[in-house]
Amino acid sequence: MKFKLSEDEVKLLKILKKSGGIASVDRIALEMELTSDKVAALALNMSLKDLLSLKTEEDSVITLTDEGLRYAKLGLPERRIVDQAKAKRILSISELANLEDWEKAIGLAWLKKKAWGTVKAGKVEVSGEAIKGVDEKLIELIASEGRVYVSNLPSELREAIDVLKERRLIKIEKSSTRFISLSKIGEEALKGEIEILEEVSRLTRELIISGRWRNVVFKKYNVALPSYRIPIGRLSFVREVLDYIRQVWVEMGFIEMEGPILEICLWNYDALYVPQDHPARDLQDTFYVKTPKFGRLLNQDLVEKVKNTHESGWSTGSTGWGYHWDLEESKKTLLRTHTTCLSARTLATLRDAELPAKFFAVSKVFRNEKPDRTHLCEFYQTEGIVVDENANMKHLIGYLKEFFKRLGFPDARFRPAYFPYTEPSLEVEVYYPSIDKWIELAGAGILRPEVVKPLLGREIPVLAWGLGPGRMIMLNYNLKDMRELAMNDLDLLRNAPVWIG
């Protein structure tokens, strides 16, 4: 059998063979001049080819304490006493040299305990040979190796561990050691024929077309290292949400409406039965326009109906607002304050044959606000209308439930509200599990007869609802300041998670 191995693999097998078939990772790393991690990775890969096996052993490692280190250099105190006493056979304690006072006490005690001699009347008398003990041998071994593993010790030396531990000359700590052992296949490989493979870092076109890739091994990468940033192109996260909303409307059978950003009061307010002295029409809330200051009223018939409706209800069955409606006021230009002007324009051109029909808009609207944490002077709004002879409030709630379910809010509830152009009106609240709160998200209602009849020519219940997606986007992306929606911070744009819906 022929083995294809890299140089490092061969080297490792040889070291194992030399060390009797087993060696620790650390030891091999030392010999191969590689880091332990690299050796472990190499060995792991080789173990997959059954060339060797890996195991981790729990072991205890012994090192000398400071006192132990001192004795390793000078000898145990009892050994030093015996050596001095041997020369004279009897030695007075006061004559002992090279021992600290505390060492003398220890030395004399152990001299007696080891029966190397006796102490009487301040004199030491040696008896016997005072043979070198296993404790001394173990200290020597640890001193020469720096540290020893309990499992590596000959059984004779292990006997000394307890005594030395008791004398606080050694420290024992738990450690785990990774061992590599040569397998049968590994041994065969060493005996058999080995083809050394080249290690390459990059797969090249040349390697592929020449087929040489078969005779190389690929250098292993650290696949966990972090990467660099790709300078990508993306849609804005705001766009992702707007597109998503647009898609929901289309799925539900709504047709998109468009219209001018610069509007006239007729479409933005008057046609929606907002009285001309309504606070929303104040300079405080609406952006009026200096150039051009007035637009033109193209549909005189509609203007007449709107005027009559405001003043006395026209033929809608309403009392009207009961004030003098000013024609000039309705020509004034403004930046549209809501998308409802698009609905008004749509109703005004809708023909009976086109019914039932549904329309939607997703568009920018404007309010005269100084931008702050909770306000913007321009923002997106979306709304839809259902023009259906048979529409009713049950349908409205049905549509709303379905719409908000598709927007990702399976829990929606409704309560009474007020808007000048709808009756009944309702407020939509949806449940946010992430913050465990009901959030006011949208307004809805059935357009008032005073709105519908002048525009459409007859009274039909027109269902309508709308919302500003800003709040939804802020909650989803955890933004605290509304201005971040318009800031276009490239970090946020590049890194915002994709909107799943």
Added chain:
Amino acid sequence: MPVIRVSLRDFERLVGLALPIGRLRSELPMIGLGWERDDSEGFEVEVFPNRPDMLSPEGLARAYKGFIGLEKGMPHYIVKSSSINVNVDRDICEVRPYSVFAVVKNIPMDEEVLKSIIQLQEKLHISYCRNRRKASIGLHDLDKFKPPVRYTVKVSDFKFKPLDYDREITIKEILERHPKGVEYGHILAGFNKYPIIEDSEGLVLSMPPIINSDYTKVDVKTRNIFIDCTGLDWKTVSSVLNIMVTSLAERGGEVYKVKVFYPFETPFGIVFDSPDLKVQEVKLSLDFVNKILGEKLTMEEALELLCRMRYDAIECSRGDILVKVPAYRVDIMHPIDLVEDIAIAYGYDRIKPEIPKVFTSGGESYLERFSSKVRLIMVGLGFQEVITDILTNPHDLFTAMRVKPEPVVELENPKTVEYTVCRSWLMPCLMKILSRNRHREYPQRIFEVDDVVVLDENSETGARNVRKLAAVSTHSEADYAEIRAVVDTLLKILDVDFCINSGEHPSFIDGRIGFIEATTGENLGFLGEIHPEVLENFGLENPSVGFEINLECIMRLKGVGRKP
């Protein structure tokens, strides 16, 4: 929308029930009130502008008692006769012509009641009375002056002691120095005579709509109140008076009418009794109710629900209901308003959702569909989309771009200098975004597909939207070749045949600006290396290149319609 504060103890007293706050928190919003907050003392609710009758705890309790079925039907208020007359002078008709009056006696006044009366007056002023312009209310201690009362005019050096003042000052001084005069003086601007209400001895009650006098001040010891309500609109003044009067009657006050003598014909005649708590009658068909709600309410159910909303309702002919609307309800213009009230009494939460099985086809507009496609191409070319403000200012739009200002849509009443005009091209907005992102990682390549607004005399509103695409790339290596490659690739994918002509544009480096012309001769836009002075103006330090294209021109070339 106005928010009113209600003491829980007072509200319980008015309703006559112990009311846990949790119950009110869930029930009041279902009547059509916005729950703002609550604490141990009471709660605050937002009152919708169509229901000024609920701007007081009394009005709120009146509606709530009906909603929970405690008191049903229209409240009947007895109006007794008094001998008090009010004479209106002819001169007033130019300044603040309309006025109505009432007296309410034996009010069980205490701190809470006083607070609630003042709150109602204030909240009516700011909402329904349009900051006192349409109408204003004056409350006076009836026992502190001597009727008959005269509604007249005085000149600016006329003196009296305004509320909470210790000395007399002239009308002129009030208008110039008194905080209320400064705040509301504009309502009387342009007149040289000012409305004054005074008693038989010339003691001033009030100077509508600015301030009351100190002489007839209402305090916690007041039992009998004289109310004036003046303004520019009959309907508003009488509605406001009715709301005030019925609120006080809910407290247990006794309503007395006064006789008003006018020098000219009014909708109530030359001499009329005030207040006029006239009941409005509206005919409502049960079929209409059920058609709008989609429910199958029986006549009995409908009548019961109307009674719970404090109407009197009877079946007047088969399938038709005659509804009597109390004088304090100012929002009933059309039977549809009664239908909403029936829905509220029925409970919005009880209406079962239903989706009709009706076919309609949906679709995006061609403009949006086309815009989406262009955005995807730009994204594929490595550009990051931005969505910038349509509002900008002439400095960013022209000066910083080294371009001569041209007429654009300009705001009448901007709140900040930052936003004064609508943009007529996109590139300045992109430059602004780059200048905000100077410290973000490079290269920066951004684009936008959105509307600009251009003046157009032929359009209904005097301007029209134009959908455009602009892109800018900024980094140390940015050059004409890069942006030319982008434009070439984009237009190739859009299948537009074009050529690039040289020309001049102050925003770009001379000789590095190209104009994109369709082979049919239409000008589509331009591309080039942005002038270093423009870069300096936006604080940019890297070479930048960009282009701007009119997408509507391309749609026309490609024959893409604008309607779905």
